[in-house]
Amino acid sequence: MSPADTTTSVAAPVSASRAVEPPARHRGALARLVRAELALVLGRRRNLVLLVGLALVPLLLGVVLYLAQDTALAGQGPPFVSRVTGNGLFLVVASLFLCTPFLLPLTIGIASGDAIAGEASAGTLRYLLVVPVGRGRLLAVKALGALVFAAAAVLAIAVVGLVVGAALFGVGDLTLLSGSTVPLGDGVLRVAGVVAYVGLSMTGLVAVGLFFSTLTEVPVGAMAATVVVAVVSSVLDQLPQLAAIHPALLTHHWFDFAEMLRVVPSADVLAQGLAVQAGWVVVFGALAWARFTTADVTS
């Protein structure tokens, strides 16, 4: 260092302290943030246990049906379940049917309720925000993480259901609800449609969970509240006195995935179910955004 440099650094500490370049946004920064979030969500042991738990449903169901298929009970039971022994593809549908009312909402409630509240409770939220990362951006990435986990949950059931179903019962031409049969290729597409519809049916619940997650520093509270919303919605859906509000309920259209198994699936029915989910996503996504972008972070 020359004497001139020394003089400068001593005489002008202000300019020396501005040696850090003005921050620029690196290309691919958002992708990096998303990758970090997905690694966190999908790498967490608790979440993997949840996925394994869901994957056990088709496995156990398949094994039970396989062992019991010669008994007098064969062909009886809930919808779809009775068809599994005839075509392994139905194990996917039957497993989703059994998981949709409670296990899937529970899993999704845990993942989405944890999204913000988990960071707040660990104290890491304040450190993320001072890095800094914009609150809207962080919320969007957290929502994406919860959605990816919801998709992973549905896919865990579907993939294991397909593998176990094919192994135990074989797959073939698919017999639709009306009794008519479509070729295997068409059948696989229709079951894929069922999986996609169930996955999209969970987006509203993800938004609800995300909103609750912005309200509290206690993740368990947000998780429980999310599951309660799904349960209460199902209960209200049972009351004929409330028929007027049924179409807008979060859970009302969840079982419309059966539409995929009709000879000509009704686009109207499917679109209505997806529109209701979109409505819940918009409302609760907006609430979550409004809350999270303005709330004091005191955790």
Place this chain on the structure above:
Amino acid sequence: MTATLRAAAPAVPQAGVVTDDAIRTHALTKRFRTGQVAVDGIDLVVPRGAVYGFLGPNGSGKTTTIRMLLGLVAPTSGRVELLGEPVPQRAAHVLPRVGALVEGPAFQPYLSGRANLARLDAVDASTDPRTARARAEAALERVGLTAAADKRYRQYSLGMKQRLGLAAALLRPRDLLVLDEPTNGLDPQGTREVRHLVRELADGGTTVLVSSHLLAEIEQVCTHVGIMGRGHLLLQGPRTELTARRAARIAVRTLADRADAAATELRRLALDDVTADRPVADGTVTVSAAVRDDAGPAPQDVTAALVRADVPVVGVDVRRPSLEDVFVELTGEGFDVAR
């Protein structure tokens, strides 16, 4: 022209030089929804290059102030300028230049120290991903955590957690560091290292705001001090000026039966605030009085006068006031209220 400018912006005298301060707040106030006023109209001024000791007992509003500085908590009223930029409006622009440790370290418990740093680095849109690994290694090295980098955070001791928090604050070069209780949980050796680190960073031109409830630890490194009490900034300024506000005291140790004679002689020398402590076991007593550097007798003259007055002088000591003395004087209470 100048007059017009001042009239237009009365809250910002000399608006042109505001950017020379690393932190500046104007009547910053936070009233929580419960009605509690945590921070009440404070005007914090942290000059660039300063090591600013932000002191006050727990609950005095330090952490709420720090949260407002960093855009985590919205002020009820008042303004914040960080490195010349308004916060929270320009937080995204200015915060990459600010490293912070807020109310203790916090990381994902089931990730390793290294993975936690990598995560924070990935969140920062303004860092170059190609040098992420090198940055994390350098930060770990700097706080002496390289050997434990692959342990899960939950297995860290409190001191290691604190070090990782410092590493996160040092992930990239910073113009300003905001360190809330950085020595909490560290052993004496760790505390010395943090002091050394703060000094080193300050020498490199980084402004440091460091809060602490342990006055003695912070007193040694800071150039400026601000003292909070019950939401108010009671006092701030260069450290030497603050302690100079309170007079030094000359303490004369003499034999217990000559305490009165010593006190009389000190009063005769026109010294103020003469007090005698209780006698101690070895039969001596300490009689003290306020002395001023710029007026009155020098310590050696006091000693000579005492000897002439036939007061046996066992020992003489001039005690400079510490920050703690200033603090106790201002708040009327001990510092470690909630320790």
